[in-house]
Each structure stands twice: as structure tokens, then as C-alpha cells.
Amino acid sequence: MAIIDFVINSRVPMQALPPDWPGGFWWHWLFFTVVIIGFVLTMVMGFIYIERRGMGYMQSRLGPNRTGPFGLLQPVADALKVLLKENIVPTTADKLVHWLAPIVAFAPALMIFAVIPFQDKALLADLNIGILYIVAISSVSTVGVFMAGWGSSSKYSLLGAMRNVAAVVSYEIPLVLAVVGVVMIAGSMSLNQIVLAQNIPFILLQPLGCLLFFVAGCAEINRSPFDLMEADSEIVAGFHTEYSGMKFAMFYLVEYAEALAISAIITTLFLGGWRGPLLPPILWFVLKVVIVFFVMVWTRTTLPRVRIDQLMALAWKFLLPLALINLVITAIQVLIWPTALPWILVPVNFAIMVVLILIWSKFFKLGLGRIEV
Amino acid sequence: MALKTEPFVLNIGPVHPSTHGVFRMRATMDGEVVLDIEPVFGYLHRGIEKLAEQRTYGGFIPLTDRLDYIASMSNNFAYVTAVEKLAGIKVPERAEYLRVIMAELQRIAAFLIAVGAFLNDCGAFFTPFIYMFREREKIVDLFEMVSGQRLTYNYMRVGGVSQDIPDEFLPALRKFLDKMPGYIDEYDRLLMQNEILLARSKGIGILTREKAINCSISGPVLRASGVEWDIRKADPYSIYDRFEFDIPTGTVGDCYDRYRVRIAEMRQSLRILEQAVAQLPSGPIRSDVPHLVRPPVGEAYTHIEAPKGELGFYLVSDNSIAPYRCHIRPPSLINLTALREMVRGWKIADAIVIFGSIDITVGEIDR
Amino acid sequence: MTRTLSGKDIAGQLEEKFPGSIVESNQAHLIVKSEVLPDTLRFLKETAGLDFNYLNHITAVDYYQYFEVVYQLSSLEHNHTTVVKARCYDRENPSLPSVIGIWQGADFQEREIYDLMGINFTGHPNMKRIFLWEDFQGHPLRKDYL
Numbered sequence: 001m002a003i004i005d006f007v008i009n010s011r012v013p014m015q016a017l018p019p020d021w022p023g024g025f026w027w028h029w030l031f032f033t034v035v036i037i038g039f040v041l042t043m044v045m046g047f048i049y050i051e052r053r054g055m056g057y058m059q060s061r062l063g064p065n066r067t068g069p070f071g072l073l074q075p076v077a078d079a080l081k082v083l084l085k086e087n088i089v090p091t092t093a094d095k096l097v098h099w100l101a102p103i104v105a106f107a108p109a110l111m112i113f114a115v116i117p118f119q120d121k122a123l124l125a126d127l128n129i130g131i132l133y134i135v136a137i138s139s140v141s142t143v144g145v146f147m148a149g150w151g152s153s154s155k156y157s158l159l160g161a162m163r164n165v166a167a168v169v170s171y172e173i174p175l176v177l178a179v180v181g182v183v184m185i186a187g188s189m190s191l192n193q194i195v196l197a198q199n200i201p202f203i204l205l206q207p208l209g210c211l212l213f214f215v216a217g218c219a220e221i222n223r224s225p226f227d228l229m230e231a232d233s234e235i236v237a238g239f240h241t242e243y244s245g246m247k248f249a250m251f252y253l254v255e256y257a258e259a260l261a262i263s264a265i266i267t268t269l270f271l272g273g274w275r276g277p278l279l280p281p282i283l284w285f286v287l288k289v290v291i292v293f294f295v296m297v298w299t300r301t302t303l304p305r306v307r308i309d310q311l312m313a314l315a316w317k318f319l320l321p322l323a324l325i326n327l328v329i330t331a332i333q334v335l336i337w338p339t340a341l342p343w344i345l346v347p348v349n350f351a352i353m354v355v356l357i358l359i360w361s362k363f364f365k366l367g368l369g370r371i372e373v
Numbered sequence: 374m375a376l377k378t379e380p381f382v383l384n385i386g387p388v389h390p391s392t393h394g395v396f397r398m399r400a401t402m403d404g405e406v407v408l409d410i411e412p413v414f415g416y417l418h419r420g421i422e423k424l425a426e427q428r429t430y431g432g433f434i435p436l437t438d439r440l441d442y443i444a445s446m447s448n449n450f451a452y453v454t455a456v457e458k459l460a461g462i463k464v465p466e467r468a469e470y471l472r473v474i475m476a477e478l479q480r481i482a483a484f485l486i487a488v489g490a491f492l493n494d495c496g497a498f499f500t501p502f503i504y505m506f507r508e509r510e511k512i513v514d515l516f517e518m519v520s521g522q523r524l525t526y527n528y529m530r531v532g533g534v535s536q537d538i539p540d541e542f543l544p545a546l547r548k549f550l551d552k553m554p555g556y557i558d559e560y561d562r563l564l565m566q567n568e569i570l571l572a573r574s575k576g577i578g579i580l581t582r583e584k585a586i587n588c589s590i591s592g593p594v595l596r597a598s599g600v601e602w603d604i605r606k607a608d609p610y611s612i613y614d615r616f617e618f619d620i621p622t623g624t625v626g627d628c629y630d631r632y633r634v635r636i637a638e639m640r641q642s643l644r645i646l647e648q649a650v651a652q653l654p655s656g657p658i659r660s661d662v663p664h665l666v667r668p669p670v671g672e673a674y675t676h677i678e679a680p681k682g683e684l685g686f687y688l689v690s691d692n693s694i695a696p697y698r699c700h701i702r703p704p705s706l707i708n709l710t711a712l713r714e715m716v717r718g719w720k721i722a723d724a725i726v727i728f729g730s731i732d733i734t735v736g737e738i739d740r
Numbered sequence: 741m742t743r744t745l746s747g748k749d750i751a752g753q754l755e756e757k758f759p760g761s762i763v764e765s766n767q768a769h770l771i772v773k774s775e776v777l778p779d780t781l782r783f784l785k786e787t788a789g790l791d792f793n794y795l796n797h798i799t800a801v802d803y804y805q806y807f808e809v810v811y812q813l814s815s816l817e818h819n820h821t822t823v824v825k826a827r828c829y830d831r832e833n834p835s836l837p838s839v840i841g842i843w844q845g846a847d848f849q850e851r852e853i854y855d856l857m858g859i860n861f862t863g864h865p866n867m868k869r870i871f872l873w874e875d876f877q878g879h880p881l882r883k884d885y886l
Contacts (some may be wrong), residue, residue, distance in 0.1 A: 059499060060503060060504060061503060155381060155618070156383075224496070227496070228722065231496060233493060234391070234722050244569040301499075304496040304570045304573055305570045305722075307720055308570075308722065309405075310569075310572055310719060414848075414870055415873070418871040422856070423856075423880050459759075586793050586794055587793070587844050588844045588847075589794060589796070589845025607742055607819055608819075625841075673797075676796065687810065689801055698799075700799035706848050707845055707848065710844060710847050739871055
């Protein structure tokens with residue numbers, strides 16, 4: 001939490017645009033790079049703790065509680081352990097690809113945070129195409145995952161990587177369509193502008209969009225029930241089966257950094273970002289991120305895993321049509337009542353969501369069944 | 374341009390999170406689809422049948438614990454009934470009741486693991502598994518009270534059981550019996566109607582009635598295929614003819630039926646336990662059996678309804694202190710006969726679920 | 741309670757259909773000639789009234805002079821059971837016809853007997869060692885294997 005206090009209380013002006021002074025740009029760049037890396041690493045440690053302890057409580061056990069007070073140092077101990085482990089590379093592996101994969105996977109997860117506002121104008125780069133940037137960058141991780149699957153020359157890894165590519169390609173579409181609704185209401189693609197536009201959080205105006213984004217986001221970052229890229233009961237650990245030591249730690253980090261990224265994006269797009277009463281903005285931001293992540297942990301402990309064809313069916317037959325319908329409805333609402341009181345739309349949109357989901361699930365059937373061989 | 378594809382071989386196991394031991398499936402795959410599968414056994418082969426020939430009848434009991442090591446009591450039970458049949462030994466009433474209590478507790482414990490592991494194979498990340506281990510822990514505590522062991526109990530003896538139950542056993546069992554129905558309801562509430570679980574297990578890995586009988590499948594897997602065959606009813610050993618209980622059966626024979634049958638059987642076991650506790654007589658717990666049993670020349674086959682299925686012991690005696698031949702009918706091994714037909718054409722994820730729903734223990738397969 | 745059908749009664753029926761197929765029969769079991777084993781077992785499975793549709797287990801016992809293979813059969817409809825045995829006198833290269841075509845459940849059990857006792861089941865599609873590795877010498881459950 002020290003880093004957060006530092007951010008809040010620092011006398012350094014947190015500014016988006018570089019001032020005229022030539023050094024200002026570099027100072028801004030350096031400051032936010034350090035903040036982002038610190039933020040991601042701290043939050044990932046917090047997430048690991050939350051996930052392990054939260055799952056422990058949900059599974060009627062304690063979870064790690066021996067290292068430090070309440071087991072708070074467990075992520076540190078985990079990191080130390082995994083860093084000291086031997087780095088094993090399969091003899092048949094494609095060494096370069098195997099070595100590069102964790103880096104290729106990790107960099108985009110970090111880069112997403114460049115456009116996420118921690119508070120008003122406090123972000124590395126206030127791109128006016130912020131969302132487009134996120135959508136583009138977040139898919140790059142898949143290349144790293146596929147490199148890991150291919151480079152390991154293990155069949156489990158390859159299966160996991162193939163599943164991941166298939167999932168990301170499919171789920172990117174409902175993900176983007178869900179975002180477009182938000183963009184229409186906010187009238188901007190800059191994340192800072194979107195947060196400023198949320199006088200009421202967009203989850204109330206776009207409940208279906210939020211749900212679709214959450215589901216598609218979970219599928220993109222391999223969270224349960226869509227974690228079949230690293231399904232431990234089927235393909236051992238998926239793409240990172242053959243990784244150990246530091247490189248495994250990188251993948252572990254990527255997993256949580258992506259979860260953090262998706263939580264942060266949901267917070268920014270749908271939950272009002274850093275906005276909130278009383279508490280300082282950065283605390284609101286962290287609180288909302290943690291809540292979104294907690295919902296992910298919750299689904300992970302509750303739900304069984306879907307199969308690959310069911311995963312595809314869900315994306316193409318359920319999420320995509322609903323996302324399109326949601327888009328049309330949002331477009332009509334924005335077009336016809338641009339100045340209407342949005343509070344009236346809240347119950348209407350919730351009702352539309354419930355009706356749509358109920359109707360669609362009547363027609364929708366998971367799974368294909370057996371293939372004759 | 375058509376892409377050239379070819380099947381590849383995936384070795385699932387010997388060390389794999391969901392093979393439930395050191396078991397290997399050599400799967401030929403076309404992408405995600407399993408074209409063919411060949412189970413490979415023997416990683417845990419210890420030659421227990423051969424070892425039996427060098428041990429006394431009583432001295433073999435500890436080895437039976439190591440067969441299906443998550444249901445040791447049932448193995449003990451099957452073996453001692455075989456010896457008693459061979460040697461014509463009468464067992465005191467109280468010992469019979471104690472055996473039934475232990476066997477039914479063991480059945481519940483084994484099904485808890487079976488269902489928990491099955492749901493875990495479906496991808497429910499350890500939550501049902503740990504919930505079920507919570508109750509299994511209480512059963513294991515009960516076993517620890519009577520035998521001092523928590524895994525390999527070695528409790529039953531030829532002609533009875535090794536020791537009487539301590540005073541605190543019955544109150545503890547009473548408490549367990551009162552609480553367990555609520556816990557079983559809780560397991561049902563966890564995932565029974567879950568959409569994903571239904572999609573993952575309904576209609577998956579169907580084992581037809583005819584196939585099941587032809588493949589000598591036994592136990593819950595056979596009953597899930599709609600065959601009402603329970604050795605406790607069909608061929609009541611020990612004192613099972615004194616208890617009232619039903620045989621739950623499935624209709625389709627898919628993974629979901631196998632899961633439901635196991636849950637339903639837990640409730641029936643509780644019914645048997647209630648009756649057994651109510652009827653438990655006092656008296657001796659062991660009949661007067663010589664330390665070295667010398668059964669007359671002959672052979673005997675007894676089978677019991679173990680949690681995995683029909684567990685049988687075929688003993689041949691030559692009137693010495695050791696069995697001339699001891700054959701164990703392993704339900705886990707024989708239940709895998711139909712695995713190949715069941716998983717062909719399904720995806721690898723289904724293959725794991727089907728395999729998990731059969732519920733095997735490798736210690737019993739390899740012996 | 742499962743009724744144990746006397747080997748003698750079944751032997752009578754079998755003798756009508758397959759003259760000279762019975763070696764020995766008593767209350768507990770009947771021993772059939774190994775050449776007609778599949779035919780007799782198929783008869784037992786398919787004859788109305790007998791309907792031995794369930795193969796409980798197969799095992800083999802080494803009696804030095806001969807190997808005895810034991811088939812425990814049950815009928816799930818009539819709830820009765822019986823024991824059929826067959827003997828192999830050849831010690832070097834014992835073999836018996838496989839019953840996998842009648843009960844598929846014999847699959848792994850015949851392989852197990854081949855592995856541990858060395859009896860070759862002709863007609864089994866996959867007759868190779870099941871527990872021990874391919875290069876293993878000898879068959880451990882034989883009495884002369886030390």
C-alpha cells in the first residue's frame with residue numbers, strides 16, 4: 001500500500017500532457033512507467049493473496065496463513081521459490097521461441113496500463129483511441145502463448161495453445177462489440193473521457209454489455225469456467241506445461257496481470273473508474289478492481305469447465321448475437337434520446353437484458369456431442 | 374487447398390493430474406477428438422496374488438488393504454468372507470454388524486472421493502472435492518478410533534474383527550449419521566443442476582445396458598446403465614438380508630447417471646447404517662479361530678459389493694497354512710474394459726470426464 | 741440369494757448338445773474339454789433358462805500337472821451362477837480358445853492370465869503382457885517361478 005500512499009500524497013503533479021518544459025515529457029514518462037510496473041506487481045501479489053485466501057474460504061479451508069501476518073507474505077514466498085527453481089528446457093524445444101514466449105506474453109499485459117487512468121488525467125498516455133489500443137494490444141499476448149505452445153514441442157502445450165488462439169479469436173468479437181456500446185454513450189474512445197462521462201456508472205446503462213464484456217474477458221484471459229487452455233485435469237497445464245523457474249513465473253505473472261488488466265478495463269468502462277465519493281480516487285479505483293477480480297475468483301471456485309466446442313458455441317451463438325442486439329439497442333437509445341434522463345433507461349435496459357438472455361437461452365444449446373470415428 | 378492433417382498420439386499419464394494414480398492412456402487423437410485409446414497398466418504391479426501364496430491366511434489381510442487403498446475396509450471384508458467360506462468359520466453376530474457398519478462407512482467415504490474427483494475432472498476447481506473430503510475426514514476419524522489407522526485399516530480378522538469399538542465410537546457415528554443427509558443435500562445444491570455440468574456430463578460416454586453386462590461391468594457403473602444388480606441384494610453376504618434399502622439405478626448410462634447413482638447410494642448406505650446401529654447386538658467380536666487357519670482342500674469364491682463394484686476373492690486351499698492360489702477379481706480393472714468404446718469419438722475433455730466417472734483405483738488394477 | 745446351479749445338471753444339458761465335451765462334473769463345477777470350450781460357453785450364454793450373460797471372472801490355477809482355467813458365470817436375469825473349468829496339460833506352450841467373442845469382459849482378464857500364468861488365449865485380438873513389461877522372462881504366478 002506504500003506505493004499508493006506515495007501516489008496520493010506525492011507532490012509531483014500527475015499530468016497527462018507534457019508541459020512545455022522539454023524535460024517534462026520524460027519525467028512524466030519515467031514516473032508513470034515506474035508507477036505502472038509497481039502497481040502491476042503489487043496488485044498481482046495482492047491478487048494472488050486474494051485468490052488463494054478467497055478460494056480457501058470458499059472451499060471451507062484456511063488457505064495460506066503461515067508466511068507473515070495472515071499469510072500476507074505468501075506471494076513473496078511463492079515468487080522466491082519459483083525464481084530459485086531450475087530452469088528446464090526440453091531438449092527438443094525450439095530454444096529461441098521457448099525463451100522469447102514469456103516476454104512476448106508479458107509485455108502487452110503491462111502495456112495495457114498505459115492508457116488506464118488511475119485518477120483524473122493520471123495516466124501514461126491519454127490516447128484518443130485508448131480503447132482501440134487496448135483491444136489491439138491485448139490480443140498480442142496470444143502470440144506469446146502460441147509461441148510457448150509451439151516452442152515447447154509438447155503435445156499438451158500445443159493443444160493448450162491452439163485452444164487459446166481459438167478462444168481469443170472468437171471472443172475478441174463480442175468483447176469489442178460490448179465496448180462499442182460504451183463508446184457510443186460516452187462519445188469518446190479515450191478512457192479518461194469515458195470515465196469523466198460516467199455520471200452514473202455505465203454498468204447501469206449497459207448491463208448486458210458489462211455482462212458480455214465480463215464473460216468474453218474471462219474467456220480471453222483463461223479464467224474459469226473458460227480456463228480450458230490450461231485445464232489441469234485435461235492437458236496438465238496447457239501452454240506452460242514445459243516451463244519452470246523464472247519463465248514459469250513470467251507466465252504466472254502474465255495470468256494475473258491480464259486478470260488485473262481486464263478488471264481495470266471493466267472498472268474503467270463500466271464501474272466509473274476512479275470516480276466515487278469521499279475516498280481518494282486511486283483507492284476507489286483499486287477497490288473496484290479488487291471487487292471485479294473477486295467475482296472472477298468466485299466464478300472460478302463455483303463453476304465447472306466448458307469444453308472447447310461449447311466454448312466456441314457460446315461465443316458465436318450466444319455472445320455475438322446478443323452483443324449485436326445490444327449494440328443496436330444502444331444506438332437507438334443514443335440517437336433518439338441524446339439528452340434524456342439516463343436514469344429512466346436503467347430499469348429499461350435491465351429489463352431488456354433479462355428478456356434477451358431468457359429468450360436466447362431457450363434457443364441455445366451447448367455442445368455438439370459425439371463425432372463418429 | 375486442403376490442409377494435410379494426421380492423427381497424433383498423446384500419452385495421458387502415467388503421471389497426469391486426472392488419471393487417479395499411475396495409469397496411462399495411449400490416446401490417438403485427431404486434434405481434440407479421441408480416435409482410439411489404449412489403457413496401459415502395470416506401473417503399480419506388486420504381485421499381491423503371488424505374495425499371498427507365501428503368507429498365512431491371516432497374514433495376507435494387511436496386503437488386501439493395499440488393493441483399493443481408498444476402500445481398505447471393503448477389501449478386508451471380501452477377503453475374510455472368502456477365508457471363512459473356505460474354512461467354514463462362523464462369525465459372531467456383533468462382528469457381522471461391525472463389519473457392515475465399517476463397510477458402509479467405507480462405501481460413503483469412497484463415493485465421496487469418487488464424486489469429488491469426478492467433479493474435479495469436470496473442471497470444478499477443487500471446491501466439491503474439498504467439501505467432500507471434509508466429510509470423508511470424519512469417516513476416517515471414525516476408522517482411526519477403531520483401528521488406529523487412517524488409510525490402511527487392517528481391521529477385520531478371519532472370524533471377526535480385530536478389536537471392539539471404543540465407547541466414543543457410537544456417539545460419534547450417531548453425530549455423523551445425523552449430519553450426513555444435510556451434507557449430501559449440500560453436494561446436490563453445489564452442482565447438480567449446473568448448466569455447464571449438465572452439458573459436460575449428460576449424454577456423454579453412454580454405456581448401454583447390453584454392453585455393460587457383456588463387458589462384466591459391475592458396481593455403480595453397471596447400475597447407472599440401468600441394470601438393477603447389487604450383490605448386497607442379489608447374493609446377500611454377511612447379514613445384508615436383514616437391512617432394507619433400495620438399489621438406485623440410472624436410465625441412460627451416461628456420466629451424469631453414474632454421478633447421480635453414487636450420490637443416491639450414499640443415502641442408501643446411510644439407511645443401512647441407521648438400521649445396523651439400531652440393531653447392533655452385544656457379544657463377542659471374534660469367534661475362536663486358530664492363529665493359523667488350515668482350511669480343508671477345496672476352493673471358494675466370494676464376492677462383495679465394494680464401492681468400485683464386484684470385488685471377489687477366489688481362494689484355493691491345499692490344507693496348508695497359506696492359500697494355494699489367491700485370485701482377486703478387480704472391479705477397477707474390469708470396469709475399464711468398455712472405456713475404449715465409451716471414449717471413442719469424444720473430445721479429450723470428455724475422455725477425462727468419462728474416465729473419472731468410471732472411478733478406478735490403480736492399486737486394484739495392477740495388484 | 742444367488743442360486744448355484746449344480747455342475748451335474750448343466751453337464752446333462754451340455755452332453756445332449758455336445759456329446760463327449762464334459763471331462764468331469766460335480767456339485768460345484770464342471771470341467772469341459774478345451775477344444776469345445778467356446779461352443780459350450782456360448783451355449784450356456786444363449787440357451788433360454790440358463791442365460792449366463794455375465795462373466796464374473798476368469799482366473800487360472802497352476803496344479804503342476806495342468807493349468808486349470810476357471811470361468812465363473814452368472815445370470816443377471818435368473819440370479820444363478822455356476823463354475824466352468826477347462827484344463828491345459830501342455831506346460832511349455834499352454835493355450836486355450838479365447839472367450840472374448842462371447843463376453844467382452846474377458847479382455848483384460850485373459851491378458852492378465854497370459855501375462856502372469858503364461859496361458860495363450862487363441863483368438864484374442866491383443867494378446868500381450870498387461871502388467872509386466874514386454875521383455876519380462878517367465879510367468880510369475882506359475883508355481884515353478886521363484
